[in-house]
Amino acid sequence: xxxxxKDISKAYGKTRALVDFTAELTPxxxxxxxxxxxxKSTLMNIITDNLKADSGEILYAEDDGEGENVLKMGARFRAxxxxxxxxxGMYPNFTVEQFLWYMATLKDVAADKxxxxxxxxxxxxxxxxxxxxxxxxxxxxKIGALSGGMKQRLALAQAVLGDSKILIxxxxxxGLDPKxxxxxxxxxAKIAFDKxxxxxxxxxxxxxxIAREVIMLKKGVIVDHAPPATLLAKxxxxxxxxxxxxxxxxxxxxxxxxxxxxxxxxxxxxxxxVLSEECPDAKATAVPPSLEDYYLYIFGEIEKT
Numbered sequence: 001x002x003x004x005x006k007d008i009s010k011a012y013g014k015t016r017a018l019v020d021f022t023a024e025l026t027p028x029x030x031x032x033x034x035x036x037x038x039x040k041s042t043l044m045n046i047i048t049d050n051l052k053a054d055s056g057e058i059l060y061a062e063d064d065g066e067g068e069n070v071l072k073m074g075a076r077f078r079a080x081x082x083x084x085x086x087x088x089g090m091y092p093n094f095t096v097e098q099f100l101w102y103m104a105t106l107k108d109v110a111a112d113k114x115x116x117x118x119x120x121x122x123x124x125x126x127x128x129x130x131x132x133x134x135x136x137x138x139x140x141x142k143i144g145a146l147s148g149g150m151k152q153r154l155a156l157a158q159a160v161l162g163d164s165k166i167l168i169x170x171x172x173x174x175g176l177d178p179k180x181x182x183x184x185x186x187x188x189a190k191i192a193f194d195k196x197x198x199x200x201x202x203x204x205x206x207x208x209x210i211a212r213e214v215i216m217l218k219k220g221v222i223v224d225h226a227p228p229a230t231l232l233a234k235x236x237x238x239x240x241x242x243x244x245x246x247x248x249x250x251x252x253x254x255x256x257x258x259x260x261x262x263x264x265x266x267x268x269x270x271x272x273x274v275l276s277e278e279c280p281d282a283k284a285t286a287v288p289p290s291l292e293d294y295y296l297y298i299f300g301e302i303e304k305t
Contacts, residue, residue, distance in 0.1 A: 007056040018039045025196050084170060104126070108162075132187050133156055256280050
């Protein structure tokens with residue numbers, strides 16, 4: 001299975017949202033990272049045919065062949081898709097279970113089965129999904145009475161429903177507490193082995209250990225595209241832990257790019273996480289970089305130009 005995105009461009013008036021975006025995706029998780037306005041949502045809406053590109057094409061192939069234009073595939077391609085928008089619209093008077101049954105009907109889930117066998121297949125899939133997203137205790141609660149985090153998990157469940165082969169997830173962990181974020185992240189990683197999963201997120205830590213590749217966007221342009229380990233290697237020797245007195249924090253923030261501030265409970269000193277090409281101070285020690293460090297390093301540099 002392969003999704004080939006070729007030279008996709010999109011502009012809104014004079015603003016260029018995507019500029020010749022090109023990528024080839026096979027089963028696994030792809031993280032779309034970038035600041036607001038970088039083109040992430042535009043790209044996902046083009047892939048799902050909710051928005052027309054100005055130029056370029058998207059091809060889908062089940063095997064090693066050239067592939068078929070997804071616009072020509074129409075409903076056949078949409079049947080492969082599971083889309084979780086950032087702000088999903090759901091009917092507030094539907095219960096959780098009713099909504100998933102409704103989506104199963106729209107998606108024609110278990111179309112190869114008839115009558116009672118189909119109903120049993122759908123019921124079994126819905127039961128499993130509700131358990132996976134930790135909503136199995138509220139199947140009869142109306143959507144309007146759900147918390148924001150519950151609605152997020154329900155939106156993910158409807159995207160996965162029907163064994164979607166291509167999952168497009170926009171901020172899938174927004175509004176979730178840390179425990180739920182970890183559970184959802186692990187669930188996405190578990191089901192991604194035979195799916196192409198595209199995740200757009202601002203929570204970099206959610207994709208650092210599950211993404212096959214990271215695509216970084218700035219103003220519609222790919223500024224880097226590589227596996228997380230390759231990106232982290234570029235930051236070796238550029239991330240430092242620097243102990244300082246509390247009254248020196250402000251001065252250090254003026255001199256260096258400080259990405260985190262914590263306190264050493266043993267010494268009472270403040271620990272600054274600093275991004276710097278060179279050792280910022282004799283007391284600083286190099287520390288292992290994170291994907292968030294690289295994100296801040298790249299986009300911080302760009303913002304200054």
